[in-house]
Every structure is written in structure tokens, then in C-alpha cells.
Amino acid sequence: MGRSRSIRGWTKVGLAKVRGACITALMQTTTRRNFLKSTLRTGLAFAGAGLLDTGSLLAVEPIKRAGAPRLLLSLAGYSFRDYFKDANHKRDTNTDSAKRIDLFQFIDYCAEHGCQGTELTSYYFPPTLDHDFLIKIKRHAFLRGIDISGTAVGNTFTVPAGPKRDQEIANTKKWIDYAAIMGAPHIRIFAGAAPSGMSLDEARQLCIPAIEECCDYAGGRGIFLGLENHGGIVSTAEEILEIVRAVKSPWLGINLDTGNFHTDDPYADLVKIAPYAVNVQMKGEVHPRGKGEERADLPRLVKILRDADYQGYVALEYESKEDPWTAVPRLLKQMKELFAA
Numbered sequence: 001m002g003r004s005r006s007i008r009g010w011t012k013v014g015l016a017k018v019r020g021a022c023i024t025a026l027m028q029t030t031t032r033r034n035f036l037k038s039t040l041r042t043g044l045a046f047a048g049a050g051l052l053d054t055g056s057l058l059a060v061e062p063i064k065r066a067g068a069p070r071l072l073l074s075l076a077g078y079s080f081r082d083y084f085k086d087a088n089h090k091r092d093t094n095t096d097s098a099k100r101i102d103l104f105q106f107i108d109y110c111a112e113h114g115c116q117g118t119e120l121t122s123y124y125f126p127p128t129l130d131h132d133f134l135i136k137i138k139r140h141a142f143l144r145g146i147d148i149s150g151t152a153v154g155n156t157f158t159v160p161a162g163p164k165r166d167q168e169i170a171n172t173k174k175w176i177d178y179a180a181i182m183g184a185p186h187i188r189i190f191a192g193a194a195p196s197g198m199s200l201d202e203a204r205q206l207c208i209p210a211i212e213e214c215c216d217y218a219g220g221r222g223i224f225l226g227l228e229n230h231g232g233i234v235s236t237a238e239e240i241l242e243i244v245r246a247v248k249s250p251w252l253g254i255n256l257d258t259g260n261f262h263t264d265d266p267y268a269d270l271v272k273i274a275p276y277a278v279n280v281q282m283k284g285e286v287h288p289r290g291k292g293e294e295r296a297d298l299p300r301l302v303k304i305l306r307d308a309d310y311q312g313y314v315a316l317e318y319e320s321k322e323d324p325w326t327a328v329p330r331l332l333k334q335m336k337e338l339f340a341a
Helices: 001-048 054-058 103-112 131-143 161-184 202-218 237-246 265-278 300-305 322-341
Strands: 070-076 117-121 146-150 186-189 223-228 252-257 277-282 311-316
Touching: 070 103, 070 146, 070 300, 070 322, 103 117, 103 131, 117 311, 131 161, 146 161, 146 311, 161 186, 161 202, 186 202, 186 252, 186 277, 186 322, 202 223, 202 237, 223 237, 223 277, 237 252, 237 265, 252 265, 265 277, 265 300, 277 300, 300 322, 311 322
Parallel strands: 070 117, 070 311, 117 146, 146 186, 186 223, 223 252, 252 277, 277 311
Antiparallel strands: none
16 A cells, blocks of 8 residues: 555656656747747748848849839829929920819829829929828829829939038938828939039049938838939949949839930940839930930830839830920820830
8 A cells, every 4th residue: 555655646746747847848849949930930031021131231232023024104294394383393484374284183194094103203292292282192193093103302412511411311301201101112313413623433422321311211111212314423324333332221223214324325324224223214215425316216125124124113204395295195105015015
């Protein structure tokens, strides 16, 4: 009997100890397993977002996109620059007052001409702009089935430290906030030209930190900044790429303007910058050096974008002399056909 009680006692105590040890081991194993799984999932999520790619945090690199090229049609408000009646960027024109429009009518025009997006250039918003107006724009575009593909500011980042530079950066940040309210994922920015007496390198060193500061601000709101090849210190493919590669932000790319290179071979230069494009503005003309203005080879431009695996908006930015009310529908139709081919 004594022995039996001893065995039963040992069994109860022993089993309790064994059970506790097993549970503890299981919990530790499960905890470790969950930790490893959680760590793996987190790592994959960060990698998927490009946040573990140190290159993307150190400098802008060519954009790697999965899948086939996708070209989405948009129209830039700049195409009707002489016709916006509430613009804060007035132009001295003799345009027919009956043809004047506001941004809401421009969105309607984009919808009626089969565009998937509308690029609302900052110049054509009313001089007094508030949150309610931006919300009305967003609502109107949504109800017309149109994305606000982006907006554009007219900044200069090559000015020395001081009130003027502070104002340029502050205005860009203000439009980043406006873009976030409207749901626009992209803002076109400029670099600027070198002021008199300043070297190209000095101007570049002023521009880069200003872009980085604005990119930090834009990234917090999920907005891409697209540096346009717009003359000044970014007149060539090499010049714009030098700045883009120097900026340490995953929120900068190139706003590729197909008509802005005045080089020996604009098409070859567009090939160089196309892998960095986050937005495209397509023009009806090109300007090869020494040859004047030539009609753009639109199929060739589309091929350049497809060869770079570009996926995103291509906004017609019409600048020709012909009345845009006549020419824009024709060009939009041609672009739609090329995108669908």
C-alpha cells in the first residue's frame, strides 16, 4: 500500500511537472515560430514596398515594374491655358469669351473625350483656394469616372538660401497637401535655371536638397514628385539624370515631357530617361537641335514608353498654334488608338 501511494503520488506530481514543462516548451516553440513567421511576413511586406531595398533609400533608380506596359490617357489643363476663366495665372489673350471654361468643365471635357484621367495644372485654380473647393473638385471628378492623374507647380529650386527659396519650397509643400486632398498621386515640379553668375554645378547643389526636402514631405502623404525635363539645369538627359540619381528619396521620378529636349536626338534622350518616368506629358512636336520644330512621331514615342515598361498616365499637353478645341480631340483619338494597339 505504501508503495502504491508513493507511485500514485509520484505520478500526480510527475505528470504535473511534465505537463507544465511540455506546455512551456510548446508555448516557447509556438512563440518562436510565430515570431519567425511574423518577422518573415514583415520582411516580405517591407521588401514588397521597396523599403528594404537600400538602393531605393540611397538614390533614385530605374523603376522596376512587374507585368506589361499600361498607358492610361489623361489631358493636361495646360492644353487650354488661354481659356480658363478663373485662373490664378492670367494670360493676355484675345480668346473667345464663349469658349472660356473652369476646372469643373475641363473635367467634363476629359470625361466626354474618353480620358481616364485629368491633369489639373495649379495655374488654373481660383486665386482664393480652400479645402471645400478641392473636395468639390475631387467629388466632381469621381462622379464623372475620372482620376485626377496629377497636378503641376511652377517652382524654381536654384535660388540661394533666403525668403525666396523658402517661399518656393513652402508653395510646393502647399500643393502637395492640395494633391493629397484631391487624391492626386503625382505633382510635376521644375528644377530651374542657374542665375546669372552661378555655375551649373552650384545651381545643381542648390536644387538637390530642395527636392529632397519636398520629397520627404510628399512621401508622408503618398505623393510622387516628377522632375520635368524643362530646360535650365535639366536641358539634357544627362543633366536631369544626374539630379534624379543624387536625390535620396523613393518618392522622386521624372515627369517625362516628350517635347522639351532641344538636343541632337530628342528621341534617344527620351529613351535614357523613360525608365525613371512616373508621369508622361506628350506633345505633338519635337525640337531637334538645328532643325526647328517637327511633328512628333507618336508611334515612336509610344514604343519608347512600352520598351521601358512604363505603366501610368500619359497626359496630352497641347502647345501648338492650332485652336485646341479643334486639335485636342484629334490628338486624343490618335493616342487612344495607339495605346490600344
